[in-house]
Amino acid sequence: MLVYLRDKFRRNGKTTFSRGELGMLLSLYGGHVQKGEWRDYAIDSLTDMAVFSIFRSSREQPLYSITKIHSRSLIKPSQYAVHSRSKFLKQSASLREIIDFIEEQT
Numbered sequence: 001m002l003v004y005l006r007d008k009f010r011r012n013g014k015t016t017f018s019r020g021e022l023g024m025l026l027s028l029y030g031g032h033v034q035k036g037e038w039r040d041y042a043i044d045s046l047t048d049m050a051v052f053s054i055f056r057s058s059r060e061q062p063l064y065s066i067t068k069i070h071s072r073s074l075i076k077p078s079q080y081a082v083h084s085r086s087k088f089l090k091q092s093a094s095l096r097e098i099i100d101f102i103e104e105q106t
Contacts, residue, residue, distance in 0.1 A: 014045040015070040015078075017052065021095055025052045025066065028099050032106065038063065061085055066098060 017025065032038040032054075040055040042062075048070050053062035062085070069079040080098045081091040090101050 013047060015048060015050045015068060016045050017043070017050050017068055021068070024095055024099060028102065029054060037106065064102060066095075066102075068095075 029038060029041050038054055038056060040058040042051075042053045042055070044051040044053070050068040050070075052066045054064045054066075055061075056063050065083045067081045067083070069081060071078050077093050079091055079093055080095050082089045082098050082102060084105075089105075090098060092098055092101075
């Protein structure tokens with residue numbers, strides 16, 4: 001397993017999505033925007049997690065929140081989780097698995 005140290009040491013003390021992860025998330029989001037299902041998103045960067053929230057309307061609670069949970073270990077990868085409103089749905093070490101799960105749900 002190849003571990004990039006630049007991904008493990010955050011510059012500003014916040015966890016963020018990588019460019020590749022953002023590409024995957026925005027691809028998922030864009031497909032549902034084209035279908036008219038989703039209308040807005042938000043990205044939050046916190047100390048130990050980053051959150052990509054998806055909304056049907058900008059006035060509602062997030063329909064889905066995809067969370068990247070930072071691993072403090074250089075060996076253990078970050079974990080991803082998906083919540084719908086306040087309900088936990090799934091956790092995985094693979095963002096692709098989380099995205100596939102959301103696609104199955106919609």
